[in-house]
Amino acid sequence: MTTTIARPSTTTAPPPRRKRRPVLVGGMPPPSMAARVLKGIVLTILCAFVVIPFVSVVSTSLADQAQVSQAGGFVLFPDNPSLRAYESLFEGGVVTRAFVVSLVITVVGTLISLACTATLAYALSRPESFGHRPLLLTVLATLLFAPGIIPNYLVIQQVGLLDSYWSLILPVAVNGFNVIVMRAFFMGLPRELMEAARIDGAGEIATLRLIVMPLSKAVFAVIGLFYAVSYWNAFFNALLYLNDATMWPLQLVVRSYVIQNATLSDPLATTAPPPTESIQMAILVLSIVPILLVYPFLQRHFAKGVLTGAVKS
Structure with a gap:
């Protein structure tokens, strides 16, 4: 009676994949997509608060009397700009x-x-x-x-x-x-x-x-x-x-x-x-x-x- 000895399998199971750690920016994980969109919206609003008054000042300096009177003092886009x-x-x-x-x-x-x-x-x-x-x-x-x-x-x-x-x-x-x-x-x-x-x-x-x-x-x-x-x-x-x-x-x-x-x-x-x-x-x-x-x-x-x-x- 012959006995067979089972050899151990040479194929090993692959190691479990490690989760990729998020790249830290300044010691903190990167912001999510929603946070980045929110920051972009807030920065756009703040830039508008800075740019619009300056554009209004320049536009009013180029406007005529009729458009200034119609706009009530400040003009954002003059129709007939003049120096x-x-x-x-x-x-x-x-x-x-x-x-x-x-x-x-x-x-x-x-x-x-x-x-x-x-x-x-x-x-x-x-x-x-x-x-x-x-x-x-x-x-x-x-x-x-x-x-x-x-x-x-x-x-x-x-x-x-x-x-x-x-x-x-x-x-x-x-x-x-x-x-x-x-x-x-x-x-x-x-x-x-x-x-x-x-x-x-x-x-x-x-x-x-x-x-x-x-x-x-x-x-x-x-x-x-x-x-x-x-x-x-x-x-x-x-x-x-x-x-x-x-x-x-x-x-x-x-x-x-x-x-x-x-x-x-x-x-x-x-x-x-x-x-x-x-x-x-x-x-x-x-x-x-x-x-x-x-x-x-x-x-x-x-x-x-x-x-x-x-x-x-």
């Missing part, structure tokens, strides 16, 4: 002069502010500099304690800056927050480069100009834009310190036309003037366009300039 409101703004010379004044104040003020902020921030970034800690505490104190309007006016009056364009630049030439951001950025730069420059015989000014500034283009672009926007949009100091209306910057002229309903109509003109709403919206567009033209060229520097300066403190 008559912009032509009337530049005919009188008031807006043109104010535009040039604002442009000069913005350019000169931004250059002075960048120079003062960079030198102060560089000095505060060097712990061995003279009076480092008291000066740093003084800069920090300006963030907490702001002077009042009357003391500011008395100082401007005593130093003889009333009815002068310097009254719009010098009192706000240095901003404490911008100094702290630029100081933090400077402290994040390699110290070996500065030590090498010192060994080569470079002084502090040469080190700042040849080593620090070329490596700090991002923070200079961001801080420069902060200062430029501040100078361009400022009107309150001009309202306080400039008594001559011919010296007013653009934002103060905008205030007089939009809030006080000033008119540009000439009593001797033979043609009908543009609607008041169109003139108001046109001057608003003129006050916004310069910043919109500059911002796209500096936007890529924001993350590197501000976040680096904020983290490396």
